[in-house]
Every structure is written in structure tokens, then in C-alpha cells.
Amino acid sequence: MFKDLNPILHSQLRLAVVSLLITVREAEFTYLREKTNATAGNLSVQINKLKEAGYIDVIKSFKDNYPQTICKITPQGVQAFEEYVKDLQAYLNIKK
Amino acid sequence: MENNTEQESTLTREQSLQLITSMISKAKNEFFDTGVSALLWGSVITFCALVTFANCWLNWPALQYVWFLTIAAVVPQVVIGIREGRERRYKSHEGDLIGGIWIAFSISIFIFSYVASTYSFSQATSVYLILYSIPTFAIGIGRRFKPMIIGGIACWILAILSTFAHFPYEMLYLAAGSQLAWFIPGLILRKCYLQAKRKHV
Numbered sequence: 001m002f003k004d005l006n007p008i009l010h011s012q013l014r015l016a017v018v019s020l021l022i023t024v025r026e027a028e029f030t031y032l033r034e035k036t037n038a039t040a041g042n043l044s045v046q047i048n049k050l051k052e053a054g055y056i057d058v059i060k061s062f063k064d065n066y067p068q069t070i071c072k073i074t075p076q077g078v079q080a081f082e083e084y085v086k087d088l089q090a091y092l093n094i095k096k
Numbered sequence: 097m098e099n100n101t102e103q104e105s106t107l108t109r110e111q112s113l114q115l116i117t118s119m120i121s122k123a124k125n126e127f128f129d130t131g132v133s134a135l136l137w138g139s140v141i142t143f144c145a146l147v148t149f150a151n152c153w154l155n156w157p158a159l160q161y162v163w164f165l166t167i168a169a170v171v172p173q174v175v176i177g178i179r180e181g182r183e184r185r186y187k188s189h190e191g192d193l194i195g196g197i198w199i200a201f202s203i204s205i206f207i208f209s210y211v212a213s214t215y216s217f218s219q220a221t222s223v224y225l226i227l228y229s230i231p232t233f234a235i236g237i238g239r240r241f242k243p244m245i246i247g248g249i250a251c252w253i254l255a256i257l258s259t260f261a262h263f264p265y266e267m268l269y270l271a272a273g274s275q276l277a278w279f280i281p282g283l284i285l286r287k288c289y290l291q292a293k294r295k296h297v
Binding site for chain 1 (some may be wrong): 123292
């Protein structure tokens with residue numbers, strides 16, 4: 001009856017990261033870590049999964065001689081997020 | 097979210113929706129305007145307008161060139177822009193839009209200044225005040241920041257009132273406009289920024 005939710009997005013940390021990246025165009029790894037309160041290791045793993053799914057782009061560079069990781073949502077990621085929210089809304093509306 | 101792997105499997109649809117809402121609001125509540133640019137331009141325009149006003153009685157030839165300060169103020173503005181950009185850990189759609197509005201405003205002001213000085217445009221002060229109101233009001237509405245909305249409306253009122261004033265008294269309207277549109281909102285933004293910064297420390 002209900003469409004299954006996208007398993008890539010239906011995870012707490014991955015969903016948090018994508019929700020943040022939907023609001024801001026691109027963000028540094030440290031910003032995402034601060035907002036999600038996740039550990040660097042866990043966040044790194046989840047970001048990799050989102051990258052493999054093509055939902056985000058990860059750009060690695062240097063800023064003031066320190067490595068910097070910037071995450072950016074892709075059009076595919078935006079579409080997946082919109083579909084995920086639509087599926088959630090359909091489920092919650094029917095439940096009401 | 098530390099033990100994320102355990103929580104992943106138990107995330108309900110309601111929790112998902114809650115998480116999305118909370119993350120979006122967290123990102124939206126991030127305060128990034130330091131207010132320095134607004135303070136800079138509010139001070140420079142007020143200073144230039146008041147000096148021009150006072151020079152009607154002082155008659156110092158050098159003070160005729162006081163408006164060149166606005167060109168000099170572009171240098172600290174660029175430095176502030178670069179520094180703030182480096183400190184910011186994210187780029188937002190809102191930031192791009194606001195940046196675009198200020199760039200369009202700056203270009204319009206410089207073109208109008210050239211046209212007004214070349215063809216000795218009358219009531220230039222009213223046009224300047226109208227131009228000041230556009231980015232101030234638009235950004236105030238976009239950010240739901242009342243001081244800028246009030247500043248924008250005040251500039252429109254001052255633009256109408258300034259049509260009844262003659263030089264140098266119209267300079268007082270210009271000074272009032274820059275105070276209401278930029279300096280006062282800048283002070284409020286600065287206060288909010290410092291408060292938010294203190295909370296994060």
C-alpha cells in the first residue's frame with residue numbers, strides 16, 4: 001500500500017546531512033559535523049554512501065594549509081529528497 | 097546522533113519528518129551577517145552628507161571631494177567580504193541572492209552617480225534615497241528583519257520629503273536615510289551576531 005522509503009535517505013545521519021544541504025547550497029564537513037552532532041568517522045562513512053548514490057558531490061581542497069571537505073547536493077540528490085518527502089507526506093496524510 | 101548506526105534501523109516516518117524540520121530550521125537559524133558592511137556604509141554616507149551640508153558654511157574647497165570617500169570605502173568592503181567569506185563554512189542560496197542584490201545596487205548607484213554628475217541631474221538626492229530603499233527593503237522582507245523593512249520604508253518617505261528641500265538641506269535627508277537604512281540595522285545585526293557568537297563559544 002505504501003511506497004517503500006528510499007533506504008539511502010531513510011537513515012538518521014544521511015537524512016540530516018541531505019536536509020542541511022537542501023537548505024544551504026554547499027557546506028564544509030565541520031559545519032555538517034557541528035549541526036548533526038555526529039562523530040567525524042561516522043559522518044565520513046555516511047557522506048561516502050551519499051556520494052556513491054550520486055546524491056552529493058564531495059570536493060576536497062585546502063584552506064589555510066588545512067584539508068577542507070566541501071559537500072554539495074546534486075540535482076539527483078534534490079530529486080531523491082523531494083520524492084522521499086512526498087512519500088513521507090503520503091504516508092502521514094493517509095495515517096491521519 | 098553519535099550512535100547513529102543503532103538508530104538508523106529504528107527511524108520512524110514521524111521521526112524522519114521531525115529530523116528534516118529540525119535540520120532545516122538549524123540551517124536557517126544560522127546567523128551569518130556580521131553587520132560590519134552595513135555599519136561601514138551607514139557611517140560613510142552619513143559622514144559625506146553631513147560634511148557636504150556643513151561645507152555650505154565652511155566653504156573649504158577640499159571638502160567638495162568628500163564623496164570620493166565612497167570609492168575609497170570599496171577597499172575595506174572588499175576586504176570585509178573576503179574575510180567573511182573565508183570564515184563562513186557554508187554557502188547558501190539566500191547568500192547568493194543577497195550578494196546579487198548588493199552587486200546590482202552598487203552598479204546602479206555608480207552609473208547613476210556618473211549620469212547625475214555629468215548632466216547635472218536635479219533632485220538626485222530623491223533618486224539616491226529610492227535606490228537605497230530597494231536592497232534594504234527587499235533584504236528586510238526576505239530575511240524577515242524588521243529594522244531593514246522600516247529602513248526601506250523610511251527611505252521612500254525621505255525621498256518624497258527631499259523633493260521639497262533644497263541644497264544643502266536635502267543632505268540631511270540623505271544622512272537620515274543612510275542611518276535608518278544601514279547604520280541602525282547594522283548596529284542591531286552586529287549585536288545579534290556577537291550574541292550568537294558568544295553562545296557558540
